Amino acid sequence: MIRRTLLATAAAGLTLAFGAPAIAQDTTKACFVYVGPIGDGGWTYQHHQGALALKEEYGDKVEIAYQESVPEGADAERVITQMALSGCNIIFTTSFGYMDPTNNVAAKFPDVKFEHATGYKREHPNVSTYNARFYEGRAVVGHIAGKMTQTNKIGYIGSFPIPEVIMGINSYYHHAKLANPEVELVVTWAYTWFDPAKEADAARAMLDQGVDVITAHTDSTAPLAEIAKEGGSAWGFGQASDMAAFTTNDDGTPGPRIASIIDEWSPYYIKRVGALMDGTYEQIDSWAGMPEGEVVIGTMNDAIPDDVKAEAQAMIDAITAGEYHPFTGPMNKQDGSAWLAEGETADDGTLLGMDFYVEGITGDIPN
């Protein structure tokens, strides 16, 4: 598909060079590199929804192109280069592992804009980074998890031990602990973003050991499918996407998905491509969350008692209004040393480089 687009664009480019160059300004081509298939029902699906919303917003003024299941690493560099060659004006690379490839390609194409999701390297003026404050969503589901657990054991399926994930674990645990001081957190690392069978196995291992509320930081719906086998005695959350298909069990009772953290990328994509079209585009490091509508909590279903729903909603409102920061002291690091004093909130730099657990989490972060 990409090759065909490349040829088509090359042909179009030739026509334009000899014809009317002004037409080139009329369509902006936005391209997306996805780490998984669109059909993962989670991370990549949401990015694609953002891309579709972009097309919806600007209609014929925008052309979108995408490539699915691009491995992180050298292959990504090839794909991004090909996109830059094929006439993309702005390229969104939507996974942490595309950080170096994005910057490498950006050096060679100074006229193309690059937007890398969840990374921190902006080595060239044409590279921006964007991320969402998922830890705000983790705080809300952490609170729900602390209230819902019967065994006082809650689980977290980690992908890779990077700051993004550690931030989520800390936020989830901290708020579960505030809701239920007895709670204990079990973390398992899957070392993959997308492998449904392995994600299901990770959920199974935790369920077998008495964990009854699980949140996942991987991309597929498999953990929810595994939790569903417990038939209403264990709960989980939609991750990245709403995963509404799991809102009710086969017998009609609510569950196993009791709420979800939705990554809503469309406002950002629309804003950035809009800026590119009207000439106000500049390099940025965007980290938006609930106030900007980029992190959304999906419908809480009826398995959650009304008072817990109300508490969760109050937290959502407070975060959205900017009145509450999920990392507000007093908080200690895992080794007991002080991190945040009473009322102090974490700064973004510390969060983005987070490499420690907060007090109360057992186990070490793998290297």
Added chain:
Amino acid sequence: MDLGNINPVLLVASLMISATPILLAAIGEMVVEKSGVLNLGVEGMMITGAVIGFIVAINTGSPLLGFVIAAVAGAALSLSFGVLTQIFLSNQVATGLGLTLVGLGLSSLLGKPYEGQKTATLPKLDIPILGDLPVVGRMLFSHDIMVYVSLCLILAVWAFLKFTRAGLILRAVGESHDSAHALGYKVVRVRLLAIMFGGACAGLGGAYLSLVRVPQWTEGMTAGAGWIALAIVVFASWRAGRVLIGAYLFGGISVLQLNLQAAGMTWGVQYLSMSPYLITILVLVFISSNRSRSSHDAPANLGQTFHATR
């Protein structure tokens, strides 16, 4: 760390389920390789089986029918590989890789409308007496029927290759297709049948993923299971019993490392995850360095093109 949290009964039970897809695919591929054909398209046939099985189960409400049709679909897809490599004499490695790509693409196309849907899954068998035994009952006798089908298949393949005349012919074709041809055996026909058996097994393995292990369809859901099945065949040095050991080892280690993590162990988990691959490499080094153990080696004509006029 609290290893007491790991319940060995549940651990064994979940490793059997976890290993079944790769076990099915590996035993099929072993028969294919025994006949002298290297089919690298296991991943493609598995995922085709996964999507077809899922579609059939959704539309008919019968997971068992899903398995049957998935096996047929896997066999049909593998037949295209068979025709290309056995009749048109194309390169087996390249055709096999092509088959994987076709399978991945075809499955995502066919599966699009079925994403996010839920299907009926196979019930756990309720085996009288055996299922009520303490410990062993929960561990070994409380699974769905496909787990036992896969075990029977291992036994059947072992017996077929060791005791039957047809098995002997299949092995002869794999060891020396020219000699087998000279004796009047239909090399191409034997190989086509073996390839179709391999495809059917891979289809079953894929359907087990989408219908039992992760009861849903997600694009790309095999995530490399087909390649692991290929590695297991090598690990098993082309012996049915060792395919079983290999598949349970691969499945077991992946389940064990997740359980160890859930029990609070963080050190060395990565090493445990990579150990099956390391063991495969070590087995390869071992069998290829020791000529006197030639019986452990690959079929002599593995991957070679056969043409009767040569």
